[in-house]
Amino acid sequence: MTFGFASSAASSVSAAAGSPSRLARMLEPAEWAAAGIPLLRSPRDVVSSLHTRHRPTPATAVVAVLDHEERLTASASFARRSVPADGWDFRNALLAHLRRVIPHDLRRRTPVRTAVLLYCRDGDERWTEEDGAWMWGLRDACTLHGLRCGAYITLTRGGWQVLGEGRGGRRPNFESPPDGFDAATKPEVVPLRAASGAAEILRRTAAR
16 A cells, blocks of 8 residues: 655644644554554445535535444534644544534443544645644544544545545545535535434435
8 A cells, every 4th residue: 555745734834833742643644554444335425425415625624423334423514723733633623523413432342333534625635744633633532432433534626535545536526516416405414313312414405
């Protein structure tokens, strides 16, 4: 498996920000590949579903929770703050949004649900330090919320890429319309509380 490396404006850090403690809060591609992250059976379907629901633009993160059959259980999107890339900050943001949309699974001996992260950014598919910080944050947030750590996916102008797996595609990308897009239809993402207490974000309503 091969990886490319690139710098990005968002991941450029000053000498002070490049301290050992900050650099320790990111994962290199080799570390991520060796972490035993479960493979998605149908990554394009997952990406298309999240792209349609959230329509992310650059600097937008979409965290989603999948059940054991890879069905979407809950998801949330939020804008990345304009701060240096740091896994600690990303972990806190991811954990805060997970807590809002789905109960934790800390009482279970083994996680049954998996969290995946789609991050929309400028640049190409090559790994950046910013990606490494998101990977660290996703892994730590999953541990603290009782979830399995799943795939980290980037969405760029050129398409989508599951980092560490070498799988990707040209569509969707952050410039393409969502699957089944209708100019007369405006999606509305509504968190629904199921009888079991799990939050689901699955409703789309037509604009009137």
